[in-house]
Amino acid sequence: MELARAQAPGKQARRSFKMIREVNVLIALIVLSTIIAVLNPRFLSPYNIQILIRQIALFAVIAVGETFVIITGGIDLSPGSMTALSGIICTLAMANGWSVTLAIIATLAMSALIGLGHGLAVTRLGIPPFIITLGTYSIARGAAAVITKGWPIVNIPASFLFLGQGIILGIPVPVIIAVAVAVFATYILRFSVIGRHIYAIGGNIEAARLSGIDVNRRITFCFITSAVLAGVTGIVVASRLGQGQPAVGTEYELIAIASSVIGGTSLQGGSGTVLGALIGASILSVLNNGLVLLEVSAYWHQIAVGCVVVIAVLSDVLQRRAGARRALIAKLITGKNPGGGVSAGLK
Amino acid sequence: MMQPMQPGDGLKKEPVLVMRGIxxxxxxxxxxxxxxxxxxxxxxxxxxGxxxxxxxxxxxxxxGVHARDSGTIIFKGREVDFKTPQQAIQSGITMIYQEFNLAPNLTVAANIFLGKELTKGRLHTIDNASMAQKTGALLSRLGVRVSPDALVKDLSVAEQQMVEIAKALSQDAKLIIMxxxxxxLTSRETEILFQTIRRLRDQGIAIVFVSHRLEEVFMIGDRIIVMRDGKRVGELIPSKSSIGDVVKLMVGRPxxxxxxxxxxxxxxxLEVRHITTDRIKDVSFTLRKGEILGFAGLVGAGRTELIRAIFGIDRKIAGEIYIEGRKVDIRSPKDAVASGLGLVPEDRKSQGLVLQMAVRENISLAGVERNARSFSRLNWQWERQAAREFIEKLRIQTPGxxxxxxxxxxxxxxxxxxxxxxxxHPKVLILDEPTRGIDVGAKTEVHSLISRLAxxxxxxxxxxxxxxxxxxxSDRIMVMSNxxxxxxxxxxxxxxxxxMACAI
Known part of the structure; x- marks a missing residue:
């Protein structure tokens, strides 16, 4: 009874502490949207909302993939280039007479293989994630250009366009894909054994390994997830555009990392949620969309995005400091009062 | 015992530091x-304490790290109020922490003069020669044989500690807190540190030595102050008291x-046959059910390396492991865990726990996979029950x-x-320094727990x-060396x- 009573506040405290970040960012998103809506009511027009959620859907998928890698304490710089390359591979396959399904499967398989390569390079060869994915960042982008010689790939079957342009029950298909990805990712991170292992690895890789967790396999899984989700994004973008474009996805990796970080994922690993990544992607999308509506020069967009990222990280650091102070106090309280435990052991 | 006393040598000196009513x-x-x-x-x-x-x-x-609520501090006869550690250092009080504040890629001399580099000439270029020379003088004052030009990262922990002390001296410290x-440190390194500390004392520097290791306190201390629950509960002179007296004061009971x-x-x-790695040479032993097998040896004797090899962390060159008579092939900690081994590692913070996770999540960390498959749902019911059960069984003091x-x-x-x-429910539990850095009361609790498990x-x-x-x-003791x-x-x-005769 005593124990049960003692548990309740701790549980609550922790949950509310964990959610603070998401709530804060959500409030920021609402404030930002309100300001833009007031300055330009067209922001809330059905047409604009449609554009906006398509944008969010695209960013969200890639941000969720990135979040997997960042939680383990790694980073993936390749999603933007992977988006371009997978779009090219998929359209190229179809232009050469492959069926839509086969082309998609082949594209995702290629993405998974590249992700596997990242994972093995990091876990078996000890190459830092930053370096190996920087390599892919450059190679995949270059490969997309070499394959196409810079020209778009057209001649793709009309049925393929459904993925990017179709609408089911009034909801754009890319949004449905994004929701599916988010549900799957939430399940993995929050409810499955793998997810628990991923957080443990990010929190303390050595302790995770010594607890019998197959650390290498889990990290590789995260790189594969990120690469496959970049592949999904590439396919959706190609379908949306109706062609394979070697130049798409530029700076998507930065958007992915920024969304993740804005949503509360720590670059040191061990924390981060799918919900956070979704809200982060939403903030960046709303910001972009709003600046267009407010007719701010495109040159300013990057500055705005940069500022948001810095503000998000800054607020995180400040909060962490406050958290550390709280933890210290809690430690002093529990440390100060070991009498119960000590005497219990001695009686 | 509770009356104030003068230091061991009986000289009536003025205290260099007085803290009152803090x-x-x-x-x-x-x-x-x-x-x-x-x-x-x-x-x-x-x-x-x-x-x-x-x-x-x-x-x-x-x-100067924390601000006090009340009380006065008098240092060298003057009332002081340090707002930051820097102010304390400038006045002559230096604290040397367990984690050193040294830059590993700089030389010893560069570390000692960090932030107050000596310069020469009009352009104020860094004067490496005179910094090295002054560093050499400081180090020899400490009786340490370390080159001022050595990189800090190449030094042993003990040597780095000496550099920290030298740094304190270079700032003209009158009071050093350790x-x-x-x-x-190994016991040899500890002996060298003690010599250095005694040398500093003889030069008139005051040393505050904070430690859990009471044997050492009795070896080095001139006077002991015991604290409990935020209060000063007593003062002892080592030559006139025993470890038992100190412990009694610390925990408030014998x-x-x-x-x-x-x-x-x-x-x-468990039977281990001819285990060999690059650090371990042909080690064999057996362990029986209910037995506590102690491994003694100096630091570096290979005890941790031996269990790292058994547990599949380090690669084995040769050797076989049998658990309950069956040969097992352990190539990773995962294999070890699957074979029924458990390891409480040397450093719980960096190797044993994911500190930012909940107690529940740490307790279930190794077992969570056994109670659900990788892609399947976490078995929350099992997890909560395990956490509750062991918090109660092991009397883990936590709000929940x-x-x-x-x-x-x-x-x-x-x-x-x-x-x-x-x-x-492992068959074998390997405990590497299970009570390092935990206080006396909790130590006893861990000991009785170990005994109960056996x-x-x-x-x-x-x-x-x-x-x-x-x-x-231990029921049986193995001594390792080299x-x-x-x-x-x-x-x-x-x-x-x-x-000790065998270990050295």
Missing amino acids: SKAFPGVQALDDVEFEVFPGEILCLV ENGAGKSTLMKVLS DEPTAT LKEFPKQEARISGTV PEQITANLSGGNQQKVVLAKWLTL QEGLGIILISSELPEILGM GRIVAEFPREEATQEKI
């Missing part, structure tokens, strides 16, 4: 309660040191299973690591650098002298 509260806890504290020049004062007794807080108030300075109970020892549970593990005291954190393995039929391997712990807890087992003693025949 109080400090953190929300919900009175960390320091009207504490009196004084240090005399040329004195080694040992400050002891359990974790959370207030020693660190007191030292942090002194060195927080657990011997925690990571303490029975090793609660080892008889356990029924039966058939072999959702408490962040980092907020627990060292002893309770160690119990969480133990609980993690017990959820798996009674329940577990085979236990116990590695410890504290010989009394090995002698008090990567080999050099001797084996049954409990009745083992003595500190015999073991």
